[in-house]
Amino acid sequence: MTAVTPAAQLAAAVEVLDAARSATVLCHVQPDADTIGSGLALAQVLHRRGVPVRVSFAEPAELPASMRSLPGVQFLVPPAEVPREVDVLVAVDCGSVGRLGALADRIAGAATTLVLDHHRSNTRFGTVNLVDDTAESTTSLLARVFDAWGEPIDPAIAHCLFAGLVTDTGCFRWAGPGTHRLAERLLATGIDGAGITRTLMDTHPFGWLPMLSRVLGTARLEPAAAGGAGLVYAFVRRADIDGLRSEEVESVIDVVRTTAEASIAAVFKESRTTPDLWTVSLRSRDSGVGTDDGVDVAQVATRLGGGGHRYAAGYTSTGTPDDLIAALLAELA
Numbered sequence: 001m002t003a004v005t006p007a008a009q010l011a012a013a014v015e016v017l018d019a020a021r022s023a024t025v026l027c028h029v030q031p032d033a034d035t036i037g038s039g040l041a042l043a044q045v046l047h048r049r050g051v052p053v054r055v056s057f058a059e060p061a062e063l064p065a066s067m068r069s070l071p072g073v074q075f076l077v078p079p080a081e082v083p084r085e086v087d088v089l090v091a092v093d094c095g096s097v098g099r100l101g102a103l104a105d106r107i108a109g110a111a112t113t114l115v116l117d118h119h120r121s122n123t124r125f126g127t128v129n130l131v132d133d134t135a136e137s138t139t140s141l142l143a144r145v146f147d148a149w150g151e152p153i154d155p156a157i158a159h160c161l162f163a164g165l166v167t168d169t170g171c172f173r174w175a176g177p178g179t180h181r182l183a184e185r186l187l188a189t190g191i192d193g194a195g196i197t198r199t200l201m202d203t204h205p206f207g208w209l210p211m212l213s214r215v216l217g218t219a220r221l222e223p224a225a226a227g228g229a230g231l232v233y234a235f236v237r238r239a240d241i242d243g244l245r246s247e248e249v250e251s252v253i254d255v256v257r258t259t260a261e262a263s264i265a266a267v268f269k270e271s272r273t274t275p276d277l278w279t280v281s282l283r284s285r286d287s288g289v290g291t292d293d294g295v296d297v298a299q300v301a302t303r304l305g306g307g308g309h310r311y312a313a314g315y316t317s318t319g320t321p322d323d324l325i326a327a328l329l330a331e332l333a
């Protein structure tokens, strides 16, 4: 395939959306606020233009509780209600077909598939792909699309875009040039940025505290891993998360990754339904002496069957905790 310039990608994406007679927007499995925020923002714009639109994700059955106050949730439908044949299918924040889970088969029945994403490992599985791994969130890519399309960002759409921006930048820790400018523009629509952030990132049930205590008790440090870069890891077992939400499970990596002695962090999260099936979160960081010298965990995750970003990635694996840690250490060696 010939190289496509970013401007041409953007124009092609707008052309697909502008011509859509109906649209189906698919978010990734185990959705986060970036994929849902992107899906619901796009749905609101299409709906405003009179285009019938639905948004879905394959699993779990319920939208995570922290995202239920996002504007546009009325456009969400269960996966069974996504028809086999659709006009325009848009995948948001999905690095590969596999991220669509059981809905991946809908691509075959789509007249056009548009991929909007910012994952470094994106496989460009669409008819048209707008992929920019320098975008801090897929919602910030959506803001660019709306601008090029001439579609204004109203407060409800701004709320959804901000949700993806604040979560994917870790509350603006990983902000780049332009990130705060976009945040300022979204906040200027009148949305409650502090409230959105608190709901999405800073609210957990009391059971989160004893869970953290148990899980952090399993943490181990391997200073020699990855040629001395160091690995810190912890296991979240099924029994640890009874009655807790995905929001509590996903928070663990943010504590583990702060360990000074390791530039790579991993959290192994056991499936609630299938013993010995684990999803793994990987994080990496620069040493602080140079720049961009951290381990590229997107590459590590891709070799283990997953994908992601340079500093944040993940994969799924089966086995005992010993098997999992041995496989990861071997990949890092």
Ligand SMILES: [Mn+2]
Pocket: 034, 035, 093, 118, 137, 138, 168
């Ligand atoms: Mn994202």
